Amino acid sequence: xxxxxxxxxxxxxxxxxxxxxxxxxQVQGACFSWVSPKQMxxxxxxxxxxxxxxxLDLDEDDCLSEQFLNTFSGNEQLDGMQPYAxxxxxxxxxxxxxxxxxGRAINLGEIVNKKGERWALQLKGAGPTxxxxxxxxxxxxxxxxxxxxxxxxMFHLGVPTTRALSLASTGEHVMRDVMYNGNPATEPGxxxxxxxxxxxxxxxxxxxxxxxTELLKQxxxxxxxxxxxxxxxxxxxxxxxxxxxxxxxxCRLTCxxxxxxxxxxxxxxxxxxxxxxxxGLTIDYGPYGWLESYDPNWTPNTTDATHHRYAFAQQAxxxxxxxxxxxxxxxxxxxxxxxxxxxxxxYAERYGQQWLLMMSKKLGFSxxxxxxxxxxxxxxxxxxxxxxxxxxxxxxxxADIQTTSDDFNVxxxxxxxxxxxxxxxxxxxxxxxxxxxLVRYVKRCEQEPQNAVQxxxxxxxxxxxxxxxxxxxxxxxxxxxxxxxxxxxxxxxVLRHPYDEQPDKEHLNQKRPDWAKHKVGCSMLSxxx
Numbered sequence: 001x002x003x004x005x006x007x008x009x010x011x012x013x014x015x016x017x018x019x020x021x022x023x024x025x026q027v028q029g030a031c032f033s034w035v036s037p038k039q040m041x042x043x044x045x046x047x048x049x050x051x052x053x054x055x056l057d058l059d060e061d062d063c064l065s066e067q068f069l070n071t072f073s074g075n076e077q078l079d080g081m082q083p084y085a086x087x088x089x090x091x092x093x094x095x096x097x098x099x100x101x102x103g104r105a106i107n108l109g110e111i112v113n114k115k116g117e118r119w120a121l122q123l124k125g126a127g128p129t130x131x132x133x134x135x136x137x138x139x140x141x142x143x144x145x146x147x148x149x150x151x152x153x154m155f156h157l158g159v160p161t162t163r164a165l166s167l168a169s170t171g172e173h174v175m176r177d178v179m180y181n182g183n184p185a186t187e188p189g190x191x192x193x194x195x196x197x198x199x200x201x202x203x204x205x206x207x208x209x210x211x212x213t214e215l216l217k218q219x220x221x222x223x224x225x226x227x228x229x230x231x232x233x234x235x236x237x238x239x240x241x242x243x244x245x246x247x248x249x250x251c252r253l254t255c256x257x258x259x260x261x262x263x264x265x266x267x268x269x270x271x272x273x274x275x276x277x278x279x280g281l282t283i284d285y286g287p288y289g290w291l292e293s294y295d296p297n298w299t300p301n302t303t304d305a306t307h308h309r310y311a312f313a314q315q316a317x318x319x320x321x322x323x324x325x326x327x328x329x330x331x332x333x334x335x336x337x338x339x340x341x342x343x344x345x346x347y348a349e350r351y352g353q354q355w356l357l358m359m360s361k362k363l364g365f366s367x368x369x370x371x372x373x374x375x376x377x378x379x380x381x382x383x384x385x386x387x388x389x390x391x392x393x394x395x396x397x398x399a400d401i402q403t404t405s406d407d408f409n410v411x412x413x414x415x416x417x418x419x420x421x422x423x424x425x426x427x428x429x430x431x432x433x434x435x436x437x438l439v440r441y442v443k444r445c446e447q448e449p450q451n452a453v454q455x456x457x458x459x460x461x462x463x464x465x466x467x468x469x470x471x472x473x474x475x476x477x478x479x480x481x482x483x484x485x486x487x488x489x490x491x492x493x494v495l496r497h498p499y500d501e502q503p504d505k506e507h508l509n510q511k512r513p514d515w516a517k518h519k520v521g522c523s524m525l526s527x528x529x
Contacts, residue, residue, distance in 0.1 A: 001062055001067045001071065004057075004111055005111060005113075006109040006111060007110050008109045009118075011112065013222055014443045015029060015030045015218075016030055016034065016084075017030040018030070022035050027101070027130060029054075029211060029212075031357065033130045034083070035106055035127075035130070037074025037075070037083060038126055038138075039107050040170040041170065041172050042172075043069055043171060044168060044169045044171065045076060045166065045168050046141075046148075046167040046190070046429060047485060047488050048068075049095025049163070050407045051163075052152065052165045056121075056165070057113050069168060072193040073121050074126035074127065074364050080109060081108050083109070085101060085106055085107065085131055087101045087125055088100055090203030090272050090273040090275075091203075091273040091322070092272040093272065093304070093307075093309055097274075098145070099246060100274050103132040103133060105123065105126075106126045107120060108121040108122065118197055119196070120196055121165075121194075121195060122199055123191050124147065125139025126191050135442060138172075138174045138189055139174070139189065139190055140187040142187060142477050144167055145167065145476060146285055146473055148192050149164075149476070149491055149492060149495065150285045150468055152495065153467070153468045153491075154266070156469070156496050158260065159257070159261065159264060159282060160282060161281055161283075162194050162283050164195070167190060167191075168191050168527075169189065170189040170190060170191060172188075173187065174189040183353065184446050188270050192434070196281060198278065198279055199277075200277070202273040202274070204219060205278075206273060206328075209332065213333070216330070219418075220238070220246075223246075231249070231425045240333065244334060247326070247330060247343050248346070250280070250326065251323055251344065252280075252347075253279060255316075255354065256354065257280040257281070257319075259355060262312075262315070264392075265290050265291040265294075265312075267291065267312045269286060269300045269310055269312060270286050270303075271459050273325050276326075284526070289360055289523075291312060291392075292390060292469065292512035292516075295385065296385065298311055300470070306333075318501060320351075327340040343414060359373070359377045360377070361462050363441070363444075364448075365444070365445075365448060369444070369447070374496055383437060390467075390511040393508060394420035394508075396459075396464070397420060398417065399455065399459035401413040403441070403442045404442070405442065407470050410438055410439065417434075422511065423443070448528075459498055464498075465498060466502070467507070468497055468511055469512065470521070471512055471522045474521040475487060482520045491508070
C-alpha cells in the first residue's frame, strides 16, 4: 500500500478553489476544491476486485489489510494523497442545471502503476463537498452494491467502463427517501472506491465554457496532454485541428460505448451530460438496468417514467444530443460550426453501421449481408417487442440450435428457445412468427462460410450467459443489508466469466421471476438507487 506512486497532475496543473472551507457554494474560476473524506464510525470490507487491485499493483494480502480498509473507506490518507472534488455542470433531462460537481465523490489522487498507466482513485459516498448542495455526500449500501458489482460486470462483458476496487460498509446509517414519495428511512451507509484513467465528463467543459474561454482552453489542453497524448505531436501546441481530431475521437468512443450497451441489453438510465465520460467509459451507475423482457421503451429510472428520455432505444440519440452540447461548449476554441457538425454526422453514420454489424455477430454471421441481415434483425426485434422475450437467454440459446436444412427441426428449435419466453406456451400467431423467422435464419446460416462449431463460438463470444439482472442485484442487496454479503461475492465471481457456461450457476441464468416484475429495485429505481 505504501508503494503507491501518486502523480496528482489534476491538482498541480489546474486552478484550485480559493476558499478552503467545506460548505455548499458556487465555485467560479476553478476546476476543483480541496476536501477531506468523512471519518466513518466502523468501516467493514464487504468485497473487493482483485483485477481492479492489480491495476494499482496491489495483491490479495493488500486488499485484506486494515490499511486498505481504512484508506478506501476514507479514514486514512496515504503519503502523496491530495483529496479534492471537481467542479462541473451539465444538462439534466435536457435542461441546463448550472453547477453540479462531485457532490458525493472525493478524488484521492492519481496513481501511476508499474506499467506507466495512470489511474484516478475516487471514493463515492465519503462525505460532503462544496458541490453537495442540500445533500449529505454519503451513499447507502444498496446503491453502492449496485455500482460495485456493475462496474466490474461491465468490464468482464467487454463494455468500456470505470472500475470498482472495493466496497465497504461504514457502520453508519443514512437517511434516504428511496422512491421520493415522502417516506424517508435510515439505511446502512457504504463507500465504493472506483478507478478510471480519468473521471472527466462532458459537463466539465460545459461549465468552464460558461465562465471564460481561457479556463476552457486550459482544461481542454490539460485533457489532451493527460488523456489523449497520442493526438499531440512532440513539442506541439494544441491547435484548432487538434481540437477537432479530439472531438472526432470522443464521438467515436461514445458511439462504440453505446453499441456495447445495446449488445448486452444494458440501459444506463440517466444519460445527463454530467454523466458522460470524455473517454467513452460507462460512468455513474445509478438507476441502471438490464432488459428482462425486451422493451425498447423501457427505462429503469422513476424520474424518467413519464417521458422515457433515457429508454433503451433512445440511448444512441441521447448520446448524439450530448455530443452536440459538448460541441457547443468547445466551439469558442474552433469558431467553425461545419467541422463540428461533420463529426456529429459521422457519429450517426458510424452508429448505424456498427449497430448492424454487432447485431449480425449476435446472430452468428461472420460476414455481413446488409440487406438480408437488416431485415432479419428488424423482424426478430419486432417479435421480441410483441411477445415478451428475454433477449439475453434467447441469443445464448439460439447458438445451440441446428442450422442446416437436413438437421433443422422447427418444433425442436422453438422448444429449445422456450426458456427465453415469458409466456409458457406461445400463441398461434407468435408460433407462426418465430417459425417464419427461424426458417429464414437457417437459410441465412447456410450461406455462411463457417461451420456450426465456429458459428456457436462466435455467438457465445458476444452473447453473454450471465448479466447483472436487476432482481439478482436486489436479492444480493436484501441479504447484504442483513449482514450476509455472500451473494454479493457470489455474483462478483460469476460475473467475472459472463461468457462461460458455469454449470453450477444455472440458477443465476434465469429470466425475471413474477415477484420481481413490479418490485422496487427490480423494475424501477430512483436516482438514489
